[in-house]
Amino acid sequence: MSTVSASTLTTCAPRRYVVADLGGTTLRIGRITEGTDRVERVRRMATEGLDRHRGLSAQELQDRVIEQLTLELEAYLAAPGGAGASAVGVSFAGPMTRDGTVLAGPTLWGGPAAPLPITDILSRRLDVPVVVTNDITAAAWRYASAEPEPFCLITISSGIGHKVFRNGEVLTSDSGHGGEIGHWRVDPREDAVLCECGGRGHLGAIASGRGVLTAARRAAAADSGGFTRSALAGPAHGSPDGITNEDLARAVRADDAFATRVLRECLLPLAMAVNCVFTAIGVRRYLFIGGFAVAVGPRFITLLGDELTRLGCFGLSEEEIRAMLALGAADDDHCLLGMARMLAGTLPATAGSGGSA
Structure with missing residues (x-):
């Protein structure tokens, strides 16, 4: 899990989060009000990565993907659906360190590219707190409250990933290994x-x-x-x-x-x-999504x-x-709902909704 960028917002409940799921095929952005299980105002678009531009190098694809993500989040936050968001949460399809640096994006840009400090990049561009984490880590948070015993969540989609959730945490190393x-x-x-x-x-x-x-x-x-x-x-x-x-x-x-x-x-x-x-x-216990x-x-x-x-x-x-x-649930909201629950458990209690949508 990444760190949260520093920002102070006016206390007000319930908080609203803008959440994004960046996958190898599709980028989805939506809004979730804290305490609900409904994703609102969802925008969906093809990811500008390997699936669409196989002739480009890994570094070119990485640049395209991060620019698309940043621009789409900026546009969403400026629109009525994203106005007043307390924070942005992004689930990312690839391994990353606890401080928010992406190590690889196999389904997004294929082979080796430069380490990507995605949390820092988004925090500089977006005027709200930002949390970025691996997509399966985010999805595991959706099921954590309903699964009393340790469980392994496995996604079968563009690629395959997994996370083991035990005693309130996902078992990965700070350096991004595991899962x-x-x-x-x-x-x-x-x-x-x-x-x-x-x-x-x-x-x-x-x-x-x-x-x-x-x-x-x-x-x-x-x-x-x-x-x-x-x-x-x-x-x-x-x-x-x-x-x-x-x-x-x-x-x-x-x-x-x-x-x-x-x-x-x-x-x-x-x-x-x-x-x-x-x-x-x-x-x-093994739950399959994707x-x-x-x-x-x-x-x-x-x-x-x-x-x-x-x-x-x-x-x-x-x-x-x-x-x-x-x-798992027969929908594709695992990462978005899980990301919102992670934000609720990660953000300081004083961070609230900054206004109406």
Whole structure:
């Protein structure tokens, strides 16, 4: 978690927060009133990063992303929906230090770029307190009050990330290490699938939404007969490159054999990751969020449970193994709501709403 920039505001309750979720695909900005669970006046736009501009260097993409974020927050705070905000909270899709320096942005700008002091940059540009934290850290705060036992939150979206929440805190180091299981190398082969961070064989390159989509397109090209018979062929107009994540999730929900086989193969290393966390530290609650997991729905948990029970978890029965897995809320407000709860618990009690919206 980052530090809060110094600013003093007039005490007034309830406080209003402007919150942003900067992901590899989408940037969302909204407003939340303290004590509520409703995100208001949401603005959504494509992130000006790797997903849109793959020909640019990592540093050029980083510059584009931070400039987009800053300009969009400035515009939102100046508009009626953001006027009078007590603070800004940003959840960021990548590892960062406790003082608010981004170390990497694999789904945002790909390979290595300069460390990004994002909290300092935003604090200089925005006339309100600023808190920036990793996106899964923010999302974990949404579930903390409802989960009495330690839990592991895993997102399956453009990439894969996780955080373990225990005794009121997220378990990461001050230097930003931890919570990046998507970059655990599960395939050691030299020609393993390439991750957007530049490494090979990483869990996120295989089991994320983007990873499963890549696997489905490759499987369709290699098995034209199976693809032609599947529910994916029609929407894709018979072209493997025409397969989309939406079509893939829909086909898995309908128990399409081809799509289900692809997903099962991708879920095996994810099951191995869950097994590793359980075996290492004993956490028995795993919540899954992220666009792809939510789109597949309960069947995602069923298929993952199949793979995890095949592996086995030391000391647990099949029923106990399956009971560890659950979907989070079926929306994409995890980071925004969690960020607001983090702000409420981080800002000084004297910081309040500066005016009406």
